[in-house]
Every structure is written in C-alpha cells, then in structure tokens.
Amino acid sequence: MAQPIAYIMSRFPHLSETFILREMVEMERNEWSVRLYPLMIQEQAIVHTEAERWIPTARSTPFMSLGVLKANLKALVQHPRRYAAILGHTVAEHWRSPGELVRVLALLPKIIVMAQKMVAEGVVHVHTHYATYPAFAAWVIHQLTGLPYSITVHGHDIFVTQTMLAAKLRSATAMVAISEYNRDFVARQVGDWTRAKTHVIHCGITPANYVPRSPSRPTSARFEIITIGSLQPYKGHPFLIQACALLRDQGLAFHCRIIGGGEDRAMLEQLIAEQRLQEHVELLGPQPEDAITRLLPTADCYVQPSIITESGKMEGLPVALMEALACELPVVATDISGIPELVRPNETGYLVPPADAPALAAALTLVANNLDTARQYGVAGRKVVIDAFNLQTNVAALAQLLRPTGAGSTAGAVSREPSVKAAL
Numbered sequence: 001m002a003q004p005i006a007y008i009m010s011r012f013p014h015l016s017e018t019f020i021l022r023e024m025v026e027m028e029r030n031e032w033s034v035r036l037y038p039l040m041i042q043e044q045a046i047v048h049t050e051a052e053r054w055i056p057t058a059r060s061t062p063f064m065s066l067g068v069l070k071a072n073l074k075a076l077v078q079h080p081r082r083y084a085a086i087l088g089h090t091v092a093e094h095w096r097s098p099g100e101l102v103r104v105l106a107l108l109p110k111i112i113v114m115a116q117k118m119v120a121e122g123v124v125h126v127h128t129h130y131a132t133y134p135a136f137a138a139w140v141i142h143q144l145t146g147l148p149y150s151i152t153v154h155g156h157d158i159f160v161t162q163t164m165l166a167a168k169l170r171s172a173t174a175m176v177a178i179s180e181y182n183r184d185f186v187a188r189q190v191g192d193w194t195r196a197k198t199h200v201i202h203c204g205i206t207p208a209n210y211v212p213r214s215p216s217r218p219t220s221a222r223f224e225i226i227t228i229g230s231l232q233p234y235k236g237h238p239f240l241i242q243a244c245a246l247l248r249d250q251g252l253a254f255h256c257r258i259i260g261g262g263e264d265r266a267m268l269e270q271l272i273a274e275q276r277l278q279e280h281v282e283l284l285g286p287q288p289e290d291a292i293t294r295l296l297p298t299a300d301c302y303v304q305p306s307i308i309t310e311s312g313k314m315e316g317l318p319v320a321l322m323e324a325l326a327c328e329l330p331v332v333a334t335d336i337s338g339i340p341e342l343v344r345p346n347e348t349g350y351l352v353p354p355a356d357a358p359a360l361a362a363a364l365t366l367v368a369n370n371l372d373t374a375r376q377y378g379v380a381g382r383k384v385v386i387d388a389f390n391l392q393t394n395v396a397a398l399a400q401l402l403r404p405t406g407a408g409s410t411a412g413a414v415s416r417e418p419s420v421k422a423a424l
Contacts, residue, residue: 002033004123005402008114008134012038012058018289019203019319020129021050023395030399035059035121037114039107039133049288059117061110071113075144086143090136093164100163104136115141123147125402130157135168142171150402152176152201155316155337156234158186166190169197174401176201179317179338201398203319204391207382210326213297215375223254223368226299226329228292228320229306231262231283234313236305236334238271242357243305243364245275250361252368254280256303259295261286296327301367301374304333304343307354317342322389325349325381330374332363342389348381350374 005027009020024034036058062068076083090108094101118126118141126141126149128134135157138149151172158165169175169190175198177183183198225244229235237258244256258268258281265283272281287295296302302324308314317338324331325342331349333339343349350367352359367374 002028002031003125003404004035004121005032006035006037006114006118006121006123006126008037008039008126008128008137010038010130010133011040012036013055017129021054022205022391023203023398024054025050026391026395027399030396032399032402035118035123037118037137039110039137049290059114061113061117063106063110068109068113071116072109075112075116079144082144086140089143089167090140090164093167097161097163100161104133107133107137108140111137111140112144115144115147118147119145124404125149127402128152130154131165131168132157132161135172136164139164139168139171148173150174150176152178153182153186153316154178156313158182158189159312159314159337162189169194172197174199176398176401178203179341181338181341182316199397199401201394201401202389203317203322204389204394205319205322205326205385206391207326207386210293210323211297212326212328212382213299213375213378223252223364224298224300225254225256225303225364226259226295226301226324227257227303227305228259228323229304229318230260231258231264231268233264234307234309234315235260235264236307236354237264237268239307239355239357239360240303240305241268241271241275241277241281243361244277244281246358246361247364248277248280250365252365254364254368256281257284257295257299258282259284259287259292292323296324296329299324299329300371301364302327302329302331303360303364304331304339305354305360306334306336306339308336315339322385325378326385328375328378328382330367330371330378331381332360332367334360342381342384344384347377348384349377 007024027034036054038058041058041060090104094104126138126147128138129152131151131153135151141147142149149172153175177198177200180200183200186194247254272278304318304321306315315337321342331343333343333351334354335351336354343351345351350363352363
C-alpha cells in the first residue's frame, strides 16, 4: 500500500519548476502517495497540463483566518514548550535578517495548520524542495510533531543565504543535492558533517520524450540558437544579446529564440532594440512543456548564458540543459555551479566564462562553423543524460532513500523525537 508523503514547495503551480512536478508523478509510480502542500497557490497564465490535476488537491492554507488562529491556540495549549521553543529558535536564527524574520513569522501560523493536517492524513515523511522557506516549514513541522523530513537543495536556496541552514540540516534525516558542487558547497559553508547525510541525486528527464534534432540541414539555412529560462538577472540574457550583436557584426546568418517570462523582459526588449537585433533575436515568452519539446529539435545550438549575480545567486544545474542534450543539440554554457557535471568540454559541449559576451560569441561561432563536430558532442550528451539524468532511475533512488523501512532508509530515524501520534 502506498504511504503518504507530503511535498512542500514555495509556490504551485510554477512554470519553471517542472522538475518538481515530474518528480511527484514518478514518486507515485514508486508507491508513494504524494500530498501536495505549497506555501502559496500561484495564479499564472500558462499551466503545464500535468500540473492541472494537482491543483484541486493542493492543501492550501491562508496566512491568517479564524481557523488558523484556533489551530495555533490549540497547538500552544497542548504543547506550550514546543511552540515556545520553535518561536524562540526562529527569532534567534533570523534576528540578523529582519526581512527574513518577518517572512518566516508570517508563515509560522499556517505551517502549524499544515502540521496538523499532515498528522491527520497519516503522512509518514515530509520532503521539501529548496532549503529556504519550504525547509523552514518542514523543520517547524518536525519540531512540533516528530515527522521526519528531507531537503533537496538546488541553487539560490543555498548560494545566496545560509540563514538557519545548519539547524535545518541537523534535524533532517537526509539532504539531497542535485550536484556534486552543491554537496561540496554545503560542506564548506556548514561543515563536513553534512556529507554523511547528503545524497547526490540529479534532477532528471524522460529522454524518450525528446526527439533528436535531424542532422539534415540546408547549407543556406541560418544558424538557429535557442535558450530556455526565466527572464531574471542570474540567467545572463543581456550577455547573450550582446553576443548576438557580435555575431551579427561578424556577418553570421543566425536567429536566436529566448523562451521564458519574468521581470527582465522590458529591459531585454530595450536592449534588443538598442542593438538593432529585432530581426535576429526573438522573445517567445513562457511556453508549456509540450511546446518546449517541439521547439528544441528545431534549433542548431542551445545556449545557457547564466551568470553569478552580486548577491551570489546562480544556477544549480538547469534541467533545460538536460532537455537540450536529450535532443542531441550542441550546447554552449557558462562554467559555473554544477553545469560542468553535465556539459563537459570536448565531450558533451562547450564551456565559457560567465558574463563574457565575446567568449560566448566565439563559442557560438565555433559551433556554427563546425556543426558536425558539435553534433557529435550532442550525441555524447544524450548518452550522459540517459545514464545519469534519467528521471525514472533517479526518482526510484529517491523513493527508496525516503522509505521508512528497508535498505537505504532514513525516513524512520526519529527515535529521540516526539511521537507523531501523540503530538497533536
């Protein structure tokens, strides 16, 4: 019989987080009954088809209501020491970051309700994506009920801030890192003791869903470049546009499509106009998953121009790179974070320094002028995706890791914690 597992994430549905959606679907195929607990229900114009069935079942809780107030009074009366300890530890960990303190205190009442719902549903494990607010929620639930939890760490959630990270990881039964880079980063920031409970399990895709790009191409065809990612500073789109201006000036016949939506769209539109690239660069906006699978094979090259922002925000290991390589596309990416674990120079793609438009343009020119060699890298990249970034294989490993009983179990290790049945 499938056991209930609660999934916590910041927002749902969120177009750019298909990797979480895919993981939940596969977890159910691995005999877990997934209960969805987003901290916020997000309204957006485009929703992945697979996400639509999850929306009605999402356990949504308001920040404050009469029911939330009653639930917190109940928890306070039944477990005053635990409630006070949670509140005190939260303030002690966040007082140096007033903004974060306000946000976690605003979340705390609804998290208490989530804890009560999870116990009522018989949840046996809590899994979170991101070490920020979702992990805080899991930590609170664990302190109140004893429910074991695990955390998947990605990118900005560990690179930008490490507030309360040590406490969250100490109480967790396991940390899942999406790359070796992430495992090493956390060990450097928090301590070597984290390595013992860290498991590198890559996000993954289903390679069979992606059709390799046809090698046949008219010799007169323009060079088609494509990139996928939310229009945010850390994605580095301005440097791609600057590189496109260099390609234009060199006389290369090309077309660049940028897929994604976000806060930087107006700025990018202005930059495209200033560089007189309207005929060369196209902003396609956010696209659903089925559109992505159709568009990727129409490109000659995929580019990931990501950078490291002043705050330290950067990629983890973009799923879009896996999708591009599954289509056997030549890939040009920046040499940051976990990207070199997938895009390997002279093997599966080309790496360039971040925030370097001339280097990006040079790599794209190299691909355009040597398509046969570049495509061989794409073929090798698909093999790496099949071997190491296969969704079914990797989620099966995660499902086994989190089982309360059996080999590889961590989820049941709560012998010194309060009894879940007696907690609420």
